[in-house]
Amino acid sequence: MSHMGYDRLMTLDREQVLRSAAALLTRKSTATMDEVAKAAGIGRATLHRHFAGRDALVKALENLGLQEFEAALDAARLDEGTSEEGLRRLIAAVEPSAGLMSFLVNENQLFEGDEVNEGWNRADARVSAFFRRGQERGEFRIDLTPAWLTEALYGLVGTGAWSIQAGRVAAQDFQYMIVELLLGGARRSVEQ
Amino acid sequence: MSHMGYDRLMTLDREQVLRSAAALLTRKSTATMDEVAKAAGIGRATLHRHFAGRDALVKALENLGLQEFEAALDAARLDEGTSEEGLRRLIAAVEPSAGLMSFLVNENQLFEGDEVNEGWNRADARVSAFFRRGQERGEFRIDLTPAWLTEALYGLVGTGAWSIQAGRVAAQDFQYMIVELLLGGARRSVEQ
DNA sequence: CCCATGTGAGACATTTACGTCTCATCGAAG
DNA sequence: CTTCGATGAGACGTAAATGTCTCACATGGG
Numbered sequence: 407m408s409h410m411g412y413d414r415l416m417t418l419d420r421e422q423v424l425r426s427a428a429a430l431l432t433r434k435s436t437a438t439m440d441e442v443a444k445a446a447g448i449g450r451a452t453l454h455r456h457f458a459g460r461d462a463l464v465k466a467l468e469n470l471g472l473q474e475f476e477a478a479l480d481a482a483r484l485d486e487g488t489s490e491e492g493l494r495r496l497i498a499a500v501e502p503s504a505g506l507m508s509f510l511v512n513e514n515q516l517f518e519g520d521e522v523n524e525g526w527n528r529a530d531a532r533v534s535a536f537f538r539r540g541q542e543r544g545e546f547r548i549d550l551t552p553a554w555l556t557e558a559l560y561g562l563v564g565t566g567a568w569s570i571q572a573g574r575v576a577a578q579d580f581q582y583m584i585v586e587l588l589l590g591g592a593r594r595s596v597e598q
Numbered sequence: 599m600s601h602m603g604y605d606r607l608m609t610l611d612r613e614q615v616l617r618s619a620a621a622l623l624t625r626k627s628t629a630t631m632d633e634v635a636k637a638a639g640i641g642r643a644t645l646h647r648h649f650a651g652r653d654a655l656v657k658a659l660e661n662l663g664l665q666e667f668e669a670a671l672d673a674a675r676l677d678e679g680t681s682e683e684g685l686r687r688l689i690a691a692v693e694p695s696a697g698l699m700s701f702l703v704n705e706n707q708l709f710e711g712d713e714v715n716e717g718w719n720r721a722d723a724r725v726s727a728f729f730r731r732g733q734e735r736g737e738f739r740i741d742l743t744p745a746w747l748t749e750a751l752y753g754l755v756g757t758g759a760w761s762i763q764a765g766r767v768a769a770q771d772f773q774y775m776i777v778e779l780l781l782g783g784a785r786r787s788v789e790q
Numbered sequence: 791c792c793c794a795t796g797t798g799a800g801a802c803a804t805t806t807a808c809g810t811c812t813c814a815t816c817g818a819a820g
Numbered sequence: 821c822t823t824c825g826a827t828g829a830g831a832c833g834t835a836a837a838t839g840t841c842t843c844a845c846a847t848g849g850g
Contacts (some may be wrong), residue, residue, distance in 0.1 A: 436628075438807065449828040454809065490785065512704045540778055547778075547786045551735070554767045554775050561757030562750060569749040573654065583746050592729070592747055592781030594665075594739045641798040646839065751827065 420456055423448065424470050427463060428506040433571065435513060439463075464513065465522065471524045472508045474503040478531050489540030490589060497563070497585050504567035511564040530556055546587065548558075555588075562588055610650055610668060615640065616662050619655060620698040625763065627701065631655075656705065663702045664717045668696040671724050681732030682781060687727075689755070689777050696772065697760035703756045711732055747780075754780055 422447045430437050430445040437445075439460055443453040457463040461467070478499035484492040500507065526531065537555040540546035544554070562584050571574045618638040624630050627638075631652055637684065649655040670691035675682040706718070729747040732738035738747070754776050754784040761767045767775065 439809090440807080449813090450808095451829080452827055455826085459809070460807090481827095495660045501646070540784075545786060546784050547782070550775060550779060550784060551767065551771075554614060554761065554779075555758050556768060558754060558775075558779055559762040561753050565749055565753030569746065574749060575743065576747045579743075579746070583742060583750075587742060587746075588779075589749055589783045589785045590739070591779065591781045591785075592732075592738050592742060593783075594737060597786055631839090632837080641800095642838095643799080643840090644797060649795085651839070652837090 408535070421470075422446070422457060422467075425468060428467055428470070431467070431506045432509040432567070434539065435509065453593075467506065468510060468522045469525075471503065471506045472522065472529065475500065475507065475529055476525075479529065484532070484536045485539075489536070489543060489545040491542075491590050492536065493589065494581070494585050497581050497588075500563060501580055504563050505571065507560070508564035508567040508571075533559060536589060544593060613662075614638070615645070616658055620659055620662070622651075623659070624697045624701040624759070645771065659698065660686065660702060660706075660714045660777050661717075662713065662738060663695065663698045664721065665767060667692065667699065667721055671721065676724070676728045677731075681728070681735060684728065684732075685781065686773070689773050689780075691756060693772055697763065699752070700759040700763075704767050718736035725751060731745050740781040751780060 430442055430525040434441075439453060440450050442463070443450040446453065453463075457466060458559045477541045478496060481499040482496035484496060486492065500578060533556045534545070534552040537552035538545060541548045543584070565586050566580050570580060615638045618689060620636055622637040631645060632642050633641040634655070638645065645655075651660060667737070670688060672683055672689035672693075673691040676688060679683065693776045725748045726744040729744040733740045758767070758772050758776050762769045763774060
């Protein structure tokens with residue numbers, strides 16, 4: 407077997423290339439195909455053999471990110487236990503993909519009407535439904551819309567990933583920082 | 599008088615060009631100089647007369663954003679009243695510049711070691727000091743570092759601006775969404 | 791009325807990244 | 821050993837954006 411058009415099965419090579427591309431593009435979203443290739447330790451020609459062009463590469467990254475995020479949603483088992491427990495599991499499951507998600511969150515500005523977007527709409531719906539469920543259970547406040555909480559979750563994950571990457575916060579605090587801020591906010595409450 | 603090198607005084611023309619450039623680049627960070635010019639309703643040549651090149655344009659935007667953010671910090675009078683009141687004033691004061699800040703937050707990834715960065719370090723220090731002061735007063739929880747709260751504030755402002763721009767949340771909710779999430783989080787607390 | 795300044799339109803050369811191609815090499819399977 | 825396939829290096833041609841330049845126009849002041 408070798409590399410083929412289908413993207414369901416992907417060789418380890420292809421996956422590793424995507425990994426390093428994600429790591430690079432997270433830091434420098436305008437990186438050249440040549441830089442991407444060098445970062446992956448392969449030649450530019452080989453990169454083009456794997457991905458028809460830059461668009462194809464970005465689309466592959468979107469698919470990978472979406473795939474990982476949906477896997478995280480599955481792994482988080484959002485409907486088990488309290489909403490807080492579900493959220494903690496989700497952030498924990500998402501942490502390995504945070505860098506990639508950070509890139510995609512900032513990049514998705516450009517894309518519209520793609521079929522990829524449909525996939526993200528599904529994921530968004532799952533997150534949004536999770537927050538709504540939490541509201542209905544009385545575990546989440548109802549004056550913040552599920553849509554906003556969803557966006558805020560993405561934003562905080564991206565910010566967290568970038569802050570760690572920039573060395574401004576400690577990597578080990580990723581989950582705690584995000585979950586605690588998202589759940590409890592900065593205000594010091596009596597019940598704590 | 600005409601346009602001159604100094605940037606402290608700037609003609610209304612220059613300022614308006616920067617405004618529209620910010621509005622465009624917030625939506626499409628890779629917009630062409632030609633697109634920026636057309637968005638500003640001027641010719642590409644004129645744009646180049648005002649700003650030596652794309653780098654100069656971006657740097658001018660950074661200066662404008664920094665200037666506006668520092669003005670917002672001043673206007674917020676962070677040391678008056680409770681920390682919560684200060685934060686509310688800051689978010690309110692920052693709202694008009696949220697789009698520009700959203701652009702800069704995502705763009706600043708690239709720049710390092712500039713003199714602009716020094717300006718942002720000053721601003722960061724002010725925000726961070728504000729959170730630290732709130733902690734010392736017992737108004738903010740101490741298990742979230744001032745550095746992280748600062749980053750989260752930037753991230754949430756950017757996310758809020760983008761979410762509104764994308765039509766996913768209502769513009770009128772900007773301040774409330776950010777302040778309430780940043781302060782109180784999503785958890786429904788007994789005391790409310 | 792005339793002139794000076796700023797402007798828009800567009801031509802032009804340059805740069806840069808892209809995408810394609812060729813060719814020599816390396817490695818593994820037969 | 822031989823052969824087939826994938827790779828790296830690099831040489832192209834191409835497309836797009838940039839930055840500079842010229843020129844005609846228009847507007848406003850002297």
